[in-house]
Amino acid sequence: MSDTIALDVAGLAKTYRSPGRDVEAVRDLTFQIRRGELVCIVGPSGAGKTTLLRCIAGLLDLSGGQIRLDGTAVTEPPAGMAVVFQEYGRSLFPWLTVRGNVELPLKEKGLAKAARAAKVAEALDAVGLPDSADAHPWQLSGGMQQRVAIARAIAYEPSVLLMDEPFAAVDAQTRADLEDLVRTLWKRLGVTVLFVTHDIDESVYLGQRVLVLSNRPTVVLEDVPVDLPDDRDQLTTRSSPQFTKIRTHVYELVQSAKRGERPEPS
Amino acid sequence: MSDTIALDVAGLAKTYRSPGRDVEAVRDLTFQIRRGELVCIVGPSGAGKTTLLRCIAGLLDLSGGQIRLDGTAVTEPPAGMAVVFQEYGRSLFPWLTVRGNVELPLKEKGLAKAARAAKVAEALDAVGLPDSADAHPWQLSGGMQQRVAIARAIAYEPSVLLMDEPFAAVDAQTRADLEDLVRTLWKRLGVTVLFVTHDIDESVYLGQRVLVLSNRPTVVLEDVPVDLPDDRDQLTTRSSPQFTKIRTHVYELVQSAKRGERPEPS
Amino acid sequence: MKISEFPRRILIALGLPVVLIALWWFASAGSTSFFWPPLSTIVQAFPETWTADPLLHDVLPSVARLLGGYLIALLVGVAAGTAIGRSRTLRALCEPVLEFFRAVPPPVLVPVIALFAGYTGSTSKVLTIALGCLWPILLNTVEGVRSLDEVLLDTARSYRLGRVATLWHVVLRGSSPRIAAGARQSLSIGVILMVISELFGANRGLGASIVQFQRSFAIPQMWTGIILLGLLGVVLSALFRLVENRSLAWYRGQRDAERER
Amino acid sequence: ACGSGSSDDTDSGGGPTKIKVGVIPIVDVAPLYLGIKQGFFSAENLDVTLETAQGGAAIVPGVVSEQYQFGFSNTVSLLLASSQGLPLKVVSAGNSSTGDKAKDFGGVIVRADSPIKTAADLAGKKVAVNTLKNINTTTVNKVVRDAGGDPSTITYVELAFPDIPAAVAKGDVDAGQVVEPFLTIASSQGDRVVAANFAGTDPNLMVGMYFTSQKYATEHAKTVTSFTTAMAKSLEYASTHLDEARAILSTYTKLDPAVQKSLVLPKWPADVDRNSVQVLSDLATSDGLITKQPNLDTLLP
Amino acid sequence: MTTTTPTLTGPAEIRPVRAAGRWRQPALGLLGCLIAVAVVEALPRLGVVDSRFLPPFSTMARSLGGQLTEGDFWTGLGQTLAGWAAGLAIAMVAGIVVGVVIGSVPLLRAVTASTIEFLRPIPSVALIPLVVLIYGSRPQSALILVVYAAFWQVLVQVLYGVADVDPVVRDTARSYRFSRWAIIRSVVWPTAMPYVVTGFRLAASVALILEVTAELIIGVPGLGKSIGVAQSSGAVPETYALVLVVGLLGVLINVCTRAVERRVLRWHTSVRGEA
Ligand SMILES: Nc1ncnc2c1ncn2[C@@H]1O[C@H](COP(=O)(O)OP(=O)(O)OP(=O)(O)O)[C@@H](O)[C@H]1O
């Protein structure tokens, strides 16, 4: 079984140290994600979701525990991983055009020019920005910037995709389209997706499982399986009673997390 | 009647000019907001909502039309106005602590030290950040940063409050709390609120009217009155049939806006 | 961990200098070249050359002038730089003239300053130092002010922060990393100009002494002077770092926040 | 040395020997320019390139490292250098005082309305010189002492020659020691000359000399002899053809024609006046510029 | 809602301003120069300074006009420019390479910090006897001084520029596993670019200053040497005429730098708003 585990987070702890202010962001996170799984993470603001994602991405040193990706401990950003940062605006290179931003990682990957151009065009098309390829990021609206960051990640065709509230800045309709885009890609490419969101409906709609995090210092409050059929669509899935049941459950969990409820120490 | 009109946007047009790329963001926006009204604005990503808010805040030069606040044309940021920017992270002063950030505008307003301290504490409390007063913004999570920006705006006790997707980065429960906070403040202080959001439920729950904007170049697609009782609460209001009716209508409008539908030129 | 930190930092700070000094020592040990005396000779000459009297009457006044000029440059540079950075009109108006004066070598500019500020005495020397230190500070302030984040400025405007508050809390703080870059650069330029200024109308001073040694072919002594200049630079820069670390703590923290490794 | 067979002493069969001479582009070195023009150097099979610099500070190291084979410097600088152990060798006289206290090529100027009337009045005053602790201070000290003043009360400040008349005019200094052409320029603007510090020190005061490094002198004795011979001819020629010497100035300076016509030329004796060099050496010692008198036998030819 | 259509006047006058803006910059610059010229003309004429020592501008200009016809002047100008350009180029390349390398490796930065601070304040003028020792008054002497002085200007700016990389941008690059070289090329370099431009502007004028000073003092051929000759001949107007040329070179260099900056820093906050 262990060979189907893509991501193994064991006893993860992270404390931010700065002179005069130590913040224990994550206390003890343990969970596993199978290869090709789509897992959503929800939790109160400031719980440590971004911290967790950064740790998995190999961008932060851990204070304790271990993260293994495909069996090897993560100490630096692993290959084939793409991250959509919560600070989408700051994660775009202002000196490059939208096209340049999407293209750069592909260049780094060593793709030929023609292949790059095709992938860039396709990705920009998918996020609804075919016309803005030559604009600079700071000439775009917030939502457009966020979509560029998403386009960059999907054009990269990663094997692991980490997304940190990637749809926070787009309108409802675009959001729905992007949700479907993520699911399509996930199914097509078999990519392992870890998706942080504040939208509980979204987490249930997208995920195969929803990890609900507790208040800071963070532990896993509950690992909610989403037993909805794999074929989902915005209308029918969202109106199914099962969906409502799960979303209500998750909602209650988040509320209790917010109130400071924590699982019994085992 | 005109003396109860707080904000009068007439024929507003805005084109961003840069060498080789002119973007007509807003073509012709005309609407009015009464003093003490709470109006929500929704529209597709990239429609020009941020642009509109910046114009009203007196931060952008108009390309055409006029904006009048309390009868005088807006040419520079008017007094008594607070703005929560979409780029919340960038709008906080990184060299100040959270407290410093909230306090600075109050200092400028000429408040005494004790009064400032009280207001800062109250505002931070209201957004759920009483413990982070001494942290610097870059030590906070995205959602916490956004709440600092909100705290700064409400501590300022403005007479006009412009909010640009202010709850995009916070979790569902916090979001609900903040929504209620805004309504409470609005009722208590009689402040005129212009609230941009992508969450259609939120726009209906909060607003007395919802302005739906068209695709770019932007015009008003429809001005939807929200005839719900003034006393709203998260559970009962959201489950009322009237709420569902309005939200469905707005949702359809946004969808059609996204498809590129525009009102007939009158 | 905290305890082992200190010796480590000392090692890091002093490691390379020690190696370089050792290299110099051995490379120059058998030197017979008149202008490249052995380091041992220079070290021997040091205490003889810099006794209390020259320290008090040469080095101290020089350093005082240096600090005076530097502070003037800092004040004027930041003030003018802010004004020029904020106003396109002012920038267009001033830039060519400023660039002109910036390009004029001090050896030919100093006599002109002297024409106004007097040939002897400290005024013209302090002015010379100030004028030389001005440019990096001015340029960096202008660029720092120009590259302020628009969202921050918009925030300040929308909350109607007053002119003074905007300048103080937003513009200066926001451009302080760049101002610091300029100020640091100026520090060593100040030391250089301290020497150059003393070529004119001086009879005492650290710079004048060095030139004097050079002219009277007291080469080991000249080297001690150069070393003293270097040491002065190190001390000033350490002081500078102290101030910088306090006032730019936020910037360091922000830039290092996610870069813990 | 000839037998050593090293370098250019043996190559007289080939082209002319190329030498570089470091000079300061002032009146003092006119004979060198004139001599080159007159062909005295090519006659000695020397191909001379002149490298100009602002002062001895740049020329002495250049000669020591043989970037220049020869250089021109003032006598006291040479004394200072050799007393510090720098191996220099004077190869030719350069220029000397006219010996006429009323008409020398260097002197101390004051403003027309200055209360300073004689050298003795300089005591206690602020005097500008172009280099501290050098020929100008020692000679001014000497003439003040001779006139009965106490030179130790003089405050010297260092200013470049071009700036001294301006500083005197502005009143920043009470007096200034200048050489031609600034003496003429200052006089024409109304300044008074209150002391002829060169002539007053010694009527034959050797102000500047041409020199090389001792190493070069021994290794290239023949070239040095040729240079000395050509220099002697040049100095001789210049002394006897003052108009030509004056005319050549315009080729390497930017003198105002009027100044060029009226400035006082130094004397260009063919031989080094050892006496006056000894005088300067003594003065340098008594003024504390040097602690150990250089050996004039090794320094002078 | 409203019956009266709003009149489209108000702050819509953007186009004409922009059209005029094209000429505004240089016109203002020229105006600034004219003011400076007027001051330099007036000061000696009004007797604020002695015109013997600071002649009025017209006198300088006349003298300059005279020199423009001389071949020597142009040769000197060419030599100065050649020396300046060579020295600046070397200093820029060295400063950028060393700065990026030291700046990207924190340990290296810590190790070298004290040494750099020691070497920087050593004045190039103090190095004059040493370079003369090695090269005499050949152009190499000036080159060493120019490179030495300009190098530090670039280095310090690059060091600060490299430290200015936005952590989120850096993390983005790292998460896409950019190679070290790619991070330098596509993240560090663009971030440091504005600093490099400032470093260039500072270094350009310092290089010019040192080139001219070296020529002046050591006698390396070039404009500075001519200034030295004019100075020691007491030719005040000629001296200032040449100084004028040096200053104008500085202005010219800056104009070019600004033009380049507008192209390469189009994306940067400092330039965006001024398009
Ligand atoms: N650089 C830092 N220095 C100190 N504390 C930090 C730093 N970054 C984050 N924290 C703290 O760690 C905790 C978790 O932050 P994190 O960004 O992971 O939260 P989050 O779950 O992503 O929240 P949000 O939903 O608001 O984005 C917060 O309490 C925050 O204050």
Ligand SMILES: Nc1ncnc2c1ncn2[C@@H]1O[C@H](COP(=O)(O)OP(=O)(O)OP(=O)(O)O)[C@@H](O)[C@H]1O
């Ligand atoms: N500085 C700029 N330069 C050029 N074009 C710009 C600039 N800022 C915004 N735009 C363009 O103006 C249009 C409207 O932008 P705006 O930010 O107002 O959209 P928005 O409605 O706020 O979108 P979102 O919901 O994604 O935040 C966009 O198409 C954008 O590309």
Ligand SMILES: [Mg+2]
């Ligand atoms: Mg987060």
Ligand SMILES: [Mg+2]
């Ligand atoms: Mg927006």
